[in-house]
Amino acid sequence: MTKYESFEQDVLVIGAGGAGLRAAIEASDLGMNVGLVCKSLLGKAHTVMAEGGVAAALANVETRDNWKVHFRDTMRGGKMLNNYRMAQIHAQEAPDRVRELEAWGAVFDRTKDGRILQRNFGGHLYPRLAHVGDRTGLEMIRTLQDKTVHSKNVKVHMECTIYKLLTNDGRICGAIGYWRETGRFIVFKAKAVILATGGVGKSFKITSNSWEYTGDGQAIAFEAGADLIDMEFVQFHPTGMIWPLSVKGTLVTEGVRGEGGVLRNSKNERFMFKYIPEIFKKDYADTEDEARRWLDGDKAARRPPELLTRDVVARAINSEFKAGRASTHGGAYLDIASQRDGEYIKRKLPSMYHQFKELADVDITKQAMEVGPTTHYIMGGVKVDGETAQSTLPGLFAAGEVAGGMHGSNRLGGNSLSDLLVFGRRAGMGAAQYVKDLRTTATLKEAEIDTTCKEMLAPMERASGENPYVIVQELQEIMQNHVGIIRNENELSEGLAKIQKLKPRVDNVRVEGGRAYNPGWHQALDLRAMFICSEAIAKAALLRKESRGGHSREDFPNYDKELGKINFVIKKSGPHEMQLVKQPLPEMPADLAELFKGD
Amino acid sequence: METTMSVYRGDKNSGRFVDYKVKQFEGMVVLDAIHQIQAEQSTDLACRWNCKAGKCGSCSAEINGKPRLMCMSRMDQYNDGKPIVVRPLRAFPVIRDLVTDVSWNYEINKKIKPFKPKAKEADGTWRMQQYEVDRVQEFRKCIECFLCQNVCHVLRDHDKKNEFGGPRFLVRAASLEMHPLDTEDRIDMIKDSLGSGLCNITKCCTEVCPESIKITDNGIIPLKERIVDAHFDPVVWLWRKITGKPAQPTK
Numbered sequence: 130m131t132k133y134e135s136f137e138q139d140v141l142v143i144g145a146g147g148a149g150l151r152a153a154i155e156a157s158d159l160g161m162n163v164g165l166v167c168k169s170l171l172g173k174a175h176t177v178m179a180e181g182g183v184a185a186a187l188a189n190v191e192t193r194d195n196w197k198v199h200f201r202d203t204m205r206g207g208k209m210l211n212n213y214r215m216a217q218i219h220a221q222e223a224p225d226r227v228r229e230l231e232a233w234g235a236v237f238d239r240t241k242d243g244r245i246l247q248r249n250f251g252g253h254l255y256p257r258l259a260h261v262g263d264r265t266g267l268e269m270i271r272t273l274q275d276k277t278v279h280s281k282n283v284k285v286h287m288e289c290t291i292y293k294l295l296t297n298d299g300r301i302c303g304a305i306g307y308w309r310e311t312g313r314f315i316v317f318k319a320k321a322v323i324l325a326t327g328g329v330g331k332s333f334k335i336t337s338n339s340w341e342y343t344g345d346g347q348a349i350a351f352e353a354g355a356d357l358i359d360m361e362f363v364q365f366h367p368t369g370m371i372w373p374l375s376v377k378g379t380l381v382t383e384g385v386r387g388e389g390g391v392l393r394n395s396k397n398e399r400f401m402f403k404y405i406p407e408i409f410k411k412d413y414a415d416t417e418d419e420a421r422r423w424l425d426g427d428k429a430a431r432r433p434p435e436l437l438t439r440d441v442v443a444r445a446i447n448s449e450f451k452a453g454r455a456s457t458h459g460g461a462y463l464d465i466a467s468q469r470d471g472e473y474i475k476r477k478l479p480s481m482y483h484q485f486k487e488l489a490d491v492d493i494t495k496q497a498m499e500v501g502p503t504t505h506y507i508m509g510g511v512k513v514d515g516e517t518a519q520s521t522l523p524g525l526f527a528a529g530e531v532a533g534g535m536h537g538s539n540r541l542g543g544n545s546l547s548d549l550l551v552f553g554r555r556a557g558m559g560a561a562q563y564v565k566d567l568r569t570t571a572t573l574k575e576a577e578i579d580t581t582c583k584e585m586l587a588p589m590e591r592a593s594g595e596n597p598y599v600i601v602q603e604l605q606e607i608m609q610n611h612v613g614i615i616r617n618e619n620e621l622s623e624g625l626a627k628i629q630k631l632k633p634r635v636d637n638v639r640v641e642g643g644r645a646y647n648p649g650w651h652q653a654l655d656l657r658a659m660f661i662c663s664e665a666i667a668k669a670a671l672l673r674k675e676s677r678g679g680h681s682r683e684d685f686p687n688y689d690k691e692l693g694k695i696n697f698v699i700k701k702s703g704p705h706e707m708q709l710v711k712q713p714l715p716e717m718p719a720d721l722a723e724l725f726k727g728d
Numbered sequence: 729m730e731t732t733m734s735v736y737r738g739d740k741n742s743g744r745f746v747d748y749k750v751k752q753f754e755g756m757v758v759l760d761a762i763h764q765i766q767a768e769q770s771t772d773l774a775c776r777w778n779c780k781a782g783k784c785g786s787c788s789a790e791i792n793g794k795p796r797l798m799c800m801s802r803m804d805q806y807n808d809g810k811p812i813v814v815r816p817l818r819a820f821p822v823i824r825d826l827v828t829d830v831s832w833n834y835e836i837n838k839k840i841k842p843f844k845p846k847a848k849e850a851d852g853t854w855r856m857q858q859y860e861v862d863r864v865q866e867f868r869k870c871i872e873c874f875l876c877q878n879v880c881h882v883l884r885d886h887d888k889k890n891e892f893g894g895p896r897f898l899v900r901a902a903s904l905e906m907h908p909l910d911t912e913d914r915i916d917m918i919k920d921s922l923g924s925g926l927c928n929i930t931k932c933c934t935e936v937c938p939e940s941i942k943i944t945d946n947g948i949i950p951l952k953e954r955i956v957d958a959h960f961d962p963v964v965w966l967w968r969k970i971t972g973k974p975a976q977p978t979k
Contacts, residue, residue, distance in 0.1 A: 169776070169778055169786065170776070170786065170830070171834060172872055173778045173784045173785070173786050174778075175778075177778070177779065177783060177784045177871075178778075178779045178781065178783050178784065231854060232845060233843060234842070234843030234845075234904070234907065234910075236856075236861050236864055236865055236868060236907065238858065238861075239856055239857060239858040239861060242855070243854075243855030243856050243857050244853055244855065246858075261865065261868075262865075264783070264869065266783075267783065267868075267869070267871065268868060271868065271870075275837070275842060275843070276842070278834075278837060278838055279838075279842045285834075287831070287834075310823055310827075310829075339777070339778040339779055339780070339784075340777065340778070341778065372755070373753075373754045373755020373756075374753055374754065374755060374756075375753070375754075375755040375756050375757050375760050376755065376780075376781070379780065379781045380781070480781075480782070480783065483782065484781055484782065487782070487800055487802070488755065488757070488781075488800070488802070489755065596767075596771060597771070598766065598767040598768075598771060602767075640771055640772065641770075641771055641772055642771070642772025643772075645739065645823070645824055646774040646823055646824040646825070646827050647771075647772045647774065647824075648766055648771065648772065648773065648774055648775070649766070649771025649772050650772070652771070
């Protein structure tokens, strides 16, 4: 038998970004003994990189705002494919979650009358994002981190990667993984597990995501028998840095546009006026003059089209590129220097100023930035119940980016930070209730643990084999070129075939060095999850023969009425089999449906 | 263009510098070079990183002797034909290669008493003006890269980790102490547990802060003044003894 360290926990939270931390705090408050696993050090998870703000209808800046408007914006942004109940709970509870952060010490920027300031963002009808300059995520993660540290019975396990969920009798009973520092194995016996592992962006070549984003949660949930949903919907953020090469993909906050930044092409045209979709025409300005009046605070003026939803803006930049009107390095110009004075820009967007100055030699108070789409977020993920955040596998919960349904086919900026607070808390509550209702505990299967340990050691014990980094680079090329922002039948089929051809090579990777802090080995072990998610994305994208939100099909450029009524659910149907099932959208009750009359 | 990187390889027992040749491209940063080495020459070269945009504070190292974030260090600033030397932070024990054991910092953080807000206004909100929060927002920019801890001679040269919490946690304490809503008294904790008296304000920490936080001037010195007021001003001292309330009636 392979040696391993073991821990016993009521609730094991995997992932320590906003959702994981919020879930741990809640479960601890409800009397649970909690284990919190971080793939990196505590406080370094992806939430720390969120910039623009957290969306909540606090109505501090615009009194016309309320949860119904937020709910409507979210559903419209998701092109009505969202799980309406999740979107409703999210819009209703987000304000309390933001106020709670303030009670825990977060210091948001202030309005003139001393309340939490809110800024404009894409797809939000009113200024709705509570923020701290352009480092909102840092403020959130630090607040939650410090709250967690002082919560009862929360044991933090840093630099620990979970490789597999353990089940018995059709329910969750634990998880197995390894310490990055020593490479030793660790087994958690847990009554409930909450996944809060984030997204999949690392499978694409151009991404704003870090090394951690290898789709671990989606993959281990799928392997354990939980369903996935909406995996075809990947968000390509319209504004990533594109030059120099070193920073290609690095995020440029939507806050730049929220604060008045405009997009131009090589002919100096503000091209977004040409790309306003029918459904949004009544809410967006159609002249530069009106957009200017809106920026100056005229409440009768409509919003500038740069603040359309991310899917729309990303596609527009791509279309300008195809029409030969791209910026020098193949993107668009994002210009705030002509809209706001230098001091204002430095105060509201300090990290953008710093980032461009240091890494691209661009002074954003004087010059335009060059930007282009970057893989940023996956709307799909583990299918969960909106009330409890429980997956289809008893005892397994999911919150934040790893969960699917809330955002439909496209997520609005700022709705991720609020999502992870609202559903992080709900997952903590759901898991605690599940544990309290449990009558018997499932036992771990020793044989399964032993097999898993051997599987993890295999890349180190092979006499010869391939470099895992080569496999990753090939996968990233495939996903970028065949399953990227603009898709079609041929590209997707070819991409899927290439993924399937590349996959067997994962079983032949070999790494040098020992078990202690060995990134090559960690990369090798992340491959399995990357392939499961990539395959799921490509397969669902192939089946969805329409364009909707983050999923754009050249060969089916319009909405399909029938497909607008279904989600694709992915189930495990054999040891290595993926089955895609059409599932009708839950029907919205009349009072909510009323909000969309005339759409 | 080819550049030589001289990178520390080793663990807590022993180590040495190994030279690697990397292809340098426009705009490249030191972290790119480390990634290139990992992918093409030595897959087990250990380093930490996450955001690659100066926001997470994971990739701290010493580059040509200067503590810096690798992701924010452009290669072209070192183009003098000499190898670029990258080694792990000196103030913390090496785990492997560029990765150090920074867990001590997380233990110090636990000692700091949490935020304790005053009661809300009648309308259920807390009101604060932007100018009142500017001061703590500066401290809250900290990304916990621990470069300030690494360069502080109390920790680096004298290894007084049992007596001194270091600049990072004095700034953290300041962010709570100067929070307009906070009511907790941390003065004794700052003096005794964090050992603020050991800082002799050489400002080395401020110099290396990638977030340009004025750690010494805006954080540590005002805390030191509060401690002096609380412990050595007889009127305030008596007030604290009798009422048990903080030294600063208004924060």
